[in-house]
Amino acid sequence: EVQLVESGGGLVQPGRSLRLSCAASGFTFDDYAMHWVRQAPGKGLEWVSSISWNSESIGYADSVKGRFTISRDNAKTSLYLQMNSLRAEDTALYYCAKDYTAVPRGADYWGQGTLVTVSS
Amino acid sequence: DIQMTQSPSSLSASVGDRVTITCRASQSISRYLNWYQQKPGKAPKLLIYAASSLQSGVPSRFSGSGSGTDFTLTISSLQPEDFATYYCQQSYSSPPELTFGGGTKVEIK
Numbered sequence A: 001e002v003q004l005v006e007s008g009g010g011l012v013q014p015g016r017s018l019r020l021s022c023a024a025s026g027f028t029f030d031d032y033a034m035h036w037v038r039q040a041p042g043k044g045l046e047w048v049s050s051i052s053w054n055s056e057s058i059g060y061a062d063s064v065k066g067r068f069t070i071s072r073d074n075a076k077t078s079l080y081l082q083m084n085s086l087r088a089e090d091t092a093l094y095y096c097a098k099d100y101t102a103v104p105r106g107a108d109y110w111g112q113g114t115l116v117t118v119s120s
Numbered sequence B: 001d002i003q004m005t006q007s008p009s010s011l012s013a014s015v016g017d018r019v020t021i022t023c024r025a026s027q028s029i030s031r032y033l034n035w036y037q038q039k040p041g042k043a044p045k046l047l048i049y050a051a052s053s054l055q056s057g058v059p060s061r062f063s064g065s066g067s068g069t070d071f072t073l074t075i076s077s078l079q080p081e082d083f084a085t086y087y088c089q090q091s092y093s094s095p096p097e098l099t100f101g102g103g104t105k106v107e108i109k
Helices: none
Strands: A003-007 A010-012 A018-025 A034-039 A045-051 A058-060 A068-073 A078-083 A092-099 A107-110 A114-118 B004-007 B010-013 B019-025 B033-038 B045-049 B062-067 B070-075 B085-090 B104-108
Touching: A003 A092, A018 A034, A018 A092, A018 A114, A034 A078, A034 A107, A045 A068, A045 A078, A045 A092, A045 B085, A058 A068, A107 B045, B004 B085, B010 B019, B019 B033, B019 B085, B019 B104, B033 B062, B045 B062, B070 B085
Parallel strands: A010 A114, B010 B104
Antiparallel strands: A003 A018, A018 A078, A034 A045, A034 A092, A045 A058, A068 A078, A092 A107, A092 A114, B004 B019, B019 B070, B033 B045, B033 B085, B062 B070, B085 B104
């Protein structure tokens, strides 16, 4: 059974940093691309970042480019999102998601999300 | 950047109705288009990938069509469990840019 468990969310002041983690199990992690997708309270889905199976293809939404860094550790079957210079508009539930291919195409399994609140 | 526009943003329908949701891309995305369903308080669920391929376990009343810039998601006979919000997502770009549409909320009439 595919399991994706996010952690690292919480309350953080504007301008500070936070690192999200996603522990994956139940599939061959290094065969698939991975994603971070967020959803602000009462709003729609917003794609944040994606990474291919071998970390050679990486993309970011314009809203986070230069502030967020996605990475993965295939040996630890884990996905990460380093978030710097956080803003109030980054407040959202952050989902980790598994792709259905080795390169970023779409998400067939999702975690339950970790909540990030940016506020002073 | 590729923009995805869904219509309508919401609709009211009855059980048994045929429902069609449209998604338009700001430029051609070939068939790199996915559809998701999200229910309140839950993570999204993949319904359709590559414009028209039904994800495993998804009922056959769901279907997708289109290519280029115009795509549709059709629910042939709406069931009570289908009341949810639906999102399209493109995955054409390189480097990756998996833009979502704004969503369509399907409500009970």
